[in-house]
Amino acid sequence: SAVISQKPSRDICQRGTSLTIQCQVDSQVTMMFWYRQQPGQSLTLIATANQGSEATYESGFVIDKFPISRPNLTFSTLTVSNMSPEDSSIYLCSVTEGGTDTQYFGPGTRLTVL
């Protein structure tokens, strides 16, 4: 399976600032996704990152708050904008390869907002 890395692995940020999280894959992949995992909770899909076009957001998530880029088939970014303490979570990217329905996850970015 593809090897997925995320930067940063963790960060502590101040309220009102923004953080951009990078997801890099070592091979071209079909689909890329961004999830949020709030403390002690399960995963919630934020959006599907579409190569060369706007991301597809799930209910409850908007582009102004979580802008996403995917300039090519191996890289995507998620920005968490105008952060508040409620944004403290683990953010994970995932990918699928070759048209299969199996998702593989990156190691996650642990964000704490003070």
Add this chain to the structure above:
Amino acid sequence: GDSVTQMEGPVTLSEEAFLTINCTYTATGYPSLFWYVQYPGEGLQLLLKATKADDKGSNKGFEATYRKETTSFHLEKGSVQVSDSAVYFCALNNAGNMLTFGGGTRLMVKP
């Protein structure tokens, strides 16, 4: 819509005990079913999967069988180790790209 229900944790076992974590699902059609594991401080790792009824997924001593008649995908291991302590997530993918996750079950194995 689709949903996944897991037994609530934490599940606390002694080393070498038998493990069962229950997972049931609600979905139309024929979803693929997955178990993921999240070790402390890490992301999710795919543990096993099954794509059709009566398929058995297995990996690292863990097994789960896709039971369509009971809409279940229970995770089992015959003898757990301290290193198996983690959070386990059951999930389904129903003819699309979206994974639907259960709430997760924390397993704690004591020596």
